[in-house]
Amino acid sequence: MKLMLIAGQVLCIVPIGLAQPGSSAARLEAEYYITAYAQHYRVPVAVVRAIVKRESNWQPCTVSPKGAVGLMQLVPMTAERLGVRDRCNLGQNVSGGVRYLAWLMQQFHNDLRLVTAAYYAGEDIVARRGLAYRNRDVVAYVSAIRAGYLHEMGIEAGIITNSGPKREVR
Numbered sequence: 001m002k003l004m005l006i007a008g009q010v011l012c013i014v015p016i017g018l019a020q021p022g023s024s025a026a027r028l029e030a031e032y033y034i035t036a037y038a039q040h041y042r043v044p045v046a047v048v049r050a051i052v053k054r055e056s057n058w059q060p061c062t063v064s065p066k067g068a069v070g071l072m073q074l075v076p077m078t079a080e081r082l083g084v085r086d087r088c089n090l091g092q093n094v095s096g097g098v099r100y101l102a103w104l105m106q107q108f109h110n111d112l113r114l115v116t117a118a119y120y121a122g123e124d125i126v127a128r129r130g131l132a133y134r135n136r137d138v139v140a141y142v143s144a145i146r147a148g149y150l151h152e153m154g155i156e157a158g159i160i161t162n163s164g165p166k167r168e169v170r
Contacts, residue, residue, distance in 0.1 A: 041102035050148030061088035072097025
């Protein structure tokens with residue numbers, strides 16, 4: 001039943017993916033893994049998509065100057081810790097990245113600001129400094145993930161609307 005639910009949700013994504021420029025079989029496969037693993041590990045799908053967009057721009061085997069690889073840009077030490085043997089394998093890369101996000105969500109009590117900061121800068125420095133950590137690159141990264149998350153959720157950047165007045169999101 002759960003597999004059918006996930007498959008149904010992925011099928012809902014397929015027309016969206018086909019309508020986007022540069023879509024491919026790899027993108028559809030990535031969307032499948034992102035949806036499946038995010039739901040399984042209870043990580044917001046929109047957060048995972050925002051991270052993938054920022055980290056790799058949906059390029060499945062991109063390599064950063066620091067040696068991070070794949071959609072979710074796993075560094076060798078994190079990949080090893082998570083049991084990811086092939087960082088270019090879409091399923092392994094997304095599984096490892098989402099499991100890492102789920103673990104960070106536990107560590108930082110679901111505070112997505114701290115979770116995304118730790119994903120970018122490492123959990124040790126963020127655990128020590130928390131919201132007082134003000135590295136310019138990290139602040140820009142968290143801001144970009146937040147904007148991507150809001151975009152994925154269909155929310156106008158900075159404003160949440162409901163039946164009441166507009167409120168600023170912080």
